[in-house]
Amino acid sequence: MPEAYDLIVIGSGPGGYVCAIRAAQLGLKVAVVEKRATHGGTCLNVGCIPSKALLHASHALEEAGHGFAAMGIDAEPRLDLARMLAFKDEGVKGNVDGVAYLLKKNKIEAIHGKATVLGAGRVGVTFPNGDIQRLECRSIVIATGSDVARLPGLDIDEQVIVSSTGALSLPKVPKRLLVIGAGVIGLELGSVWRRLGSEVLVVEFLDRILPGTDADVARTLQRLLMKQGMKFKLSSKVTAVARSPLGNKVAIEPASGDSDGDGMMADADVVLVAVGRVPYTEGLGLEATGVKLDNRRRILVDQHFQTDVPGIYAIGDVIAGPMLAHKAEDEGMAAAEIIAGKAGHVNYDVIPNVIYTAPEVATVGKSEEELKAAGVAYRVGKFPFTANGRAKVNRTTDGFVKILADADTDRILGVHIIADQASEMIAESCVIMEFGGSAEDLARTCHAHPTLTEAVKEAALAVDRRAIHM
Numbered sequence: 242m243p244e245a246y247d248l249i250v251i252g253s254g255p256g257g258y259v260c261a262i263r264a265a266q267l268g269l270k271v272a273v274v275e276k277r278a279t280h281g282g283t284c285l286n287v288g289c290i291p292s293k294a295l296l297h298a299s300h301a302l303e304e305a306g307h308g309f310a311a312m313g314i315d316a317e318p319r320l321d322l323a324r325m326l327a328f329k330d331e332g333v334k335g336n337v338d339g340v341a342y343l344l345k346k347n348k349i350e351a352i353h354g355k356a357t358v359l360g361a362g363r364v365g366v367t368f369p370n371g372d373i374q375r376l377e378c379r380s381i382v383i384a385t386g387s388d389v390a391r392l393p394g395l396d397i398d399e400q401v402i403v404s405s406t407g408a409l410s411l412p413k414v415p416k417r418l419l420v421i422g423a424g425v426i427g428l429e430l431g432s433v434w435r436r437l438g439s440e441v442l443v444v445e446f447l448d449r450i451l452p453g454t455d456a457d458v459a460r461t462l463q464r465l466l467m468k469q470g471m472k473f474k475l476s477s478k479v480t481a482v483a484r485s486p487l488g489n490k491v492a493i494e495p496a497s498g499d500s501d502g503d504g505m506m507a508d509a510d511v512v513l514v515a516v517g518r519v520p521y522t523e524g525l526g527l528e529a530t531g532v533k534l535d536n537r538r539r540i541l542v543d544q545h546f547q548t549d550v551p552g553i554y555a556i557g558d559v560i561a562g563p564m565l566a567h568k569a570e571d572e573g574m575a576a577a578e579i580i581a582g583k584a585g586h587v588n589y590d591v592i593p594n595v596i597y598t599a600p601e602v603a604t605v606g607k608s609e610e611e612l613k614a615a616g617v618a619y620r621v622g623k624f625p626f627t628a629n630g631r632a633k634v635n636r637t638t639d640g641f642v643k644i645l646a647d648a649d650t651d652r653i654l655g656v657h658i659i660a661d662q663a664s665e666m667i668a669e670s671c672v673i674m675e676f677g678g679s680a681e682d683l684a685r686t687c688h689a690h691p692t693l694t695e696a697v698k699e700a701a702l703a704v705d706r707r708a709i710h711m
């Protein structure tokens with residue numbers, strides 16, 4: 242019997258839907274199986290898109306309240322949380338409907354149900370009404386993403402103890418929000434609720450925020466967030482949350498377990514658990530298939546995204562690498578091309594990473610700590626936004642651009658930006674790094690004036706100690 246599909250993709254997040262579209266473009270007959278009612282995965286439904294909608298709206302509120310007067314605009318903004326949440330939901334709807342449209346446009350069959358991998362070329366689907374169907378195909382791509390990492394003893398009820406999903410829909414502004422984990426989610430959603438009026442305390446296990454991010458940048462961001470009113474308790478862990486109608490008490494102890502250390506009790510109306518995410522393979526039935534997982538329960542794949550079972554591939558958050566939407570998308574594209582007999586590839590050295598706080602942080606390539614650990618000789622070019630004309634008139638002078646270039650070849654090895662609109666500014670650095678460009682190449686590229694990106698050019702000039710405006 243001929244296979245019904247060339248490719249079945251399980252999960253329609255950024256990895257899955259992009260993979261399906263690329264495969265359809267290449268002439269394959271494709272189906273996507275998604276257990277959620279809407280497409281777009283974590284990112285569009287409960288991740289990137291709703292969090293950025295709330296960051297945008299809460300930033301606008303803060304600007305209207307604290308930034309407008311300096312420009313001669315008097316305003317007295319008033320928060321209507323229900324309408325702000327509706328604004329966020331509308332943004333999500335526009336995006337998930339967009340994915341449904343794209344799947345249809347590309348003649349991809351969108352099946353709503355829970356998929357199980359029965360073996361190479363065989364997928365089972367359980368529909369919401371309990372019906373079961375078996376589908377046949379040549380290739381399977383598992384793109385089932387990730388789920389919230391939990392802490393023992395802290396049961397997430399999405400009301401008092403919440404994950405990022407609950408924190409995107411709190412029905413009222415908590416007076417006190419305690420965030421566990423000073424990673425990306427903790428800082429982004431902590432920023433949202435602080436701007437809306439919460440007192441925010443972030444408890445972090447390590448002695449620094451944002452592990453993995455260039456330490457210079459992380460230190461600067463922490464200082465700026467503290468200036469905005471966010472509080473931090475580093476080298477600490479939450480050991481218990483005692484819930485009571487009179488108020489919840491959170492027990493915080495030194496991370497080292499040292500009983501003589503600086504433990505404390507904190508009051509919190511809501512506790513956000515943001516200690517990472519774990520790959521999601523539950524219910525896929527992989528145990529019976531021969532598809533192997535690593536020690537962190539990520540699906541093991543080779544450089545062509547193929548698992549230990551020929552014809553079964555995996556991409557995105559469910560495999561190793563940064564848990565980022567654009568990484569999942571690029572893997573989806575590459576996997577589709579490989580399955581269609583072409584040469585798909587992802588350059589893991591050039592994957593940007595953005596934290597959408599104010600100011601934003603955007604980085605690509607190696608941090609100073611990574612270069613030191615690898616024994617690479619490098620030069621640093623740094624330029625502050627206090628010396629950038631556009632930032633001065635915009636009153637967004639917090640932050641800097643730091644470029645790390647190979648000391649011998651001048652090739653750019655890392656770019657780290659902390660600034661307003663850093664998320665948009667990082668793109669040129671990605672392109673130049675993709676082409677193996679040097680700081681000299683970037684410094685000799687004409688940048689429009691007045692723009693914030695002139696600071697990127699100046700940082701490139703600063704690598705050779707010849708910045709003009711400093």
Ligand code: FAD
Nearest residue numbers: 252254256276282283284288289356386557558564565566
């Ligand atoms: P997912 O998006 O998780 O999609 C997997 C899909 O598979 C889901 O829809 C799920 O329902 C479905 N599925 C699972 N099992 C089955 C099954 N058995 N049968 C059928 N369907 C199944 N990344 C960024 O790059 N930028 C950001 O700004 C950003 N913000 C974030 C904010 C938050 C609050 C969170 C939680 C994450 C954020 N991320 C961000 C991370 C980003 O969401 C993920 O990296 C991305 O969604 C991973 O894509 P994916 O396709 O691998 O998986």
Ligand code: NAI
Nearest residue numbers: 422423424425426427445446478515516517518564595596
């Ligand atoms: P994270 O990995 O970014 O940060 C988790 C933090 O929690 C770390 O600082 C860690 O040291 C700390 N931690 C771990 N256990 C702890 C404990 N018991 N007590 C106190 N602190 C503890 O994870 P996060 O923020 O949950 O985000 C998950 C993923 O989602 C990230 O890996 C990121 O890739 C993705 N994401 C990306 C965004 C973006 O690109 N802008 C936005 C939000 C999420």
